[in-house]
Amino acid sequence: MLIIIAVVSCASILEASGGLKCMLQYAERMLHKDPKKITFFGAMVTYTLTLMLGIDLAVYTIMPIIGDIALKNKIRHERPMTAASDVSQM
Numbered sequence: 023m024l025i026i027i028a029v030v031s032c033a034s035i036l037e038a039s040g041g042l043k044c045m046l047q048y049a050e051r052m053l054h055k056d057p058k059k060i061t062f063f064g065a066m067v068t069y070t071l072t073l074m075l076g077i078d079l080a081v082y083t084i085m086p087i088i089g090d091i092a093l094k095n096k097i098r099h100e101r102p103m104t105a106a107s108d109v110s111q112m
Contacts (some may be wrong), residue, residue, distance in 0.1 A: 029076045036075065042083065045071060050087050057095045061102040064088040068106040081110040 036042050049067045053060060064084070071080035088106055092099040 033075050033077055033079065042075075045074065046083055046087070049084060053087060053091055057091050058097075060088060060092050060095065060097060061105050064091075064102040065105040065109040069109045069112075072110045078110040081107055 033042075049071065053063055053067060056063065068081050068084055068088075071084060072078050074080075084106065085103055088102050089099045092102050
């Protein structure tokens, strides 16, 4: 129980200090570089954010970005979003 409290506390401190926003800006830049491979890169970005934060709730912050890039490039948004969600759980 204390481990869960520690992880959530660290994630909330990261959010309050603006670190999560900075990490998302870097992730968004990387995803915009090659939008045709959004399914692969979206999953890798989500996995990296999950490892860095220590909790899989990072998927909720990156999902709108992945969905937006997929829709703008005429890619079915279900595939990259499902891949990102599955990878964050692993």
